[in-house]
Amino acid sequence: MRVVHVSDCYPPRTGGIESQVGDLAAAQVAAGHDVHVFTATVGEHGERGGVIALERDVRVHRMGARMPFGLPVGLGDGRLFRRAFAQVRPDVVHVHAGVLSPFAYDGVRAAAAAGLATVVTWHCMLDGTVPALRLLARTSRFAAGTIALTAVSEAAADRVRAAFGAPVHVVPNGLDLDAWAPADAAGAPGATHGDEDPGPVRLIATMRLAPRKRAVPLVALVGDAVRRLPPDRLRLSIIGAGPARARVERAVADRGLQRVVDLRGRLPRAQVHAAYAHAEVFVAPAELEAFGIAALEARAAGLAVVARRGTGIAEFVQDGVDGLLVADDAEMTAALVHLARDRRFLATIRAHNRAHRPPFDWARVLAAANREYARARALRGL
Incomplete structure (x- = not known):
């Protein structure tokens, strides 16, 4: 399967979304998928404007602009998304959103306009933003019921359900449990x-x-x-x-x-x-x-x-x-x-x-993601 992840934030920035999207993409490559990442984060050496680099066997498309403090800000040009989607031709687009994710939401709009199977995962609690997202749901392609909505936990999913009034499933974060196992x-x-x-x-x-x-x-x-x-x-x-x-x-x-x-x-x-x-x-x-x-x-x-x-x-x-x-x-x-x-x-x-290990290894996360990819394709009739 050819998967495109869309995320404002990605390494070399450090943080929860960055590490999870990077690790999920790498785990999917190891499972045999063809994986691309579209991100607004500029590369370690300033790569931006659509430059593609192979990182951990993932094709990373650096679609951001150089900004003070390395802020992950996209170019604000839908044509770049449309061109990239046309070139990659993904089977599914997996968008990763936080409270403020302008690049991710641009990706949702472009993927929906292209008729692509799309999953959106919220990595945040939407407290205080539910009214604004209800407006988004009424005035955008989110209202069409063709996008698989997900969140990283049931607590986060409850807020997404309140905002969109639609089914919201959970795609949890994952961990290499062997790497984090305790010492003797x-x-x-x-x-x-x-x-x-x-x-x-x-x-x-x-x-x-x-x-x-x-x-x-x-x-x-x-x-x-x-x-x-x-x-x-x-x-x-x-x-x-x-x-x-x-x-x-x-x-x-x-x-x-x-x-x-x-x-x-x-x-x-x-x-x-x-x-x-x-x-x-x-x-x-x-x-x-x-x-x-x-x-x-x-x-x-x-x-x-x-x-x-x-x-x-x-x-x-x-x-x-x-x-x-x-x-x-x-x-x-x-x-x-x-x-x-x-x-x-x-x-x-x-x-x-x-x-007793917590049950959040990558096998569980990949299975949850695959279920949502199948749901997104079914919503699109693919």
Whole structure:
């Protein structure tokens, strides 16, 4: 099958959509498909304007324009899409959308105009945008009922259903579970031997340092937990970079948490995995997490996960089994205090997570995608 993925964002940019689209495309190539990516993201060496490069055996069409800060902005010319679709002649077009995805929506319009089987997957929570999308559904080709609508989790799918009033299926994110498997349990941090002090509980969070990921509230709630515990019972490492870095640094300093919180910056995947081998609890404070790929990586690596209810993380974290799900920051603080005080409970969760893999390998994701491709073709009568 010849598949075209359309995404505003793609490597070398880093982020959840970028990594998932890249990994999905590579997994489909490995499964024998002919895969192309149309993206607004400029290449590592400035490739843009329709330049095609072979990356991980995927043909990547760099259709963006050079912009400040490397923003993924397309050329705004539908002719480029039409020409590319005519040249590639895909069996299906798979569009990946976020809250603001002008390039992706241009791709939807061009694919629909060309009569191509089209799947749209939302990688975001649409809170606050449902009225605008209802208008889009009434005034665009989305209303024709010929596009297969999907989202990365049931939580995200609920918002898409509210916006479009149409069936919405789930195509989840995936992971190479072997690559993220935990190290040997013998060296697991926090293991206790008799009355030996296990040391502080080592928390970790991996996120883009942007307001919606809530790194500053994370620092605040960890500070609240520290004040409710004896000295030196918690440590927090934050992996990631972004525009809120200075605000996070100020929050750490203002609360006197320099000895508690370590800002490690952006790390490559191998180093993130290595960091998880020295941590016990992954903390995900975001309120609008459509899936939570970083949390899934941590769960696959054997960490307990503390996250918000009502997010996509609840699809692979059962409260009290894989971690703890909370309603707000106050409950998240209480959960961290509980895990620091009850190390046996924490050890039980971690033992479960190390012994049981989450069911989100690429075989499952490819099967879900293939079902949606078949649905999209049926909607088009192909």
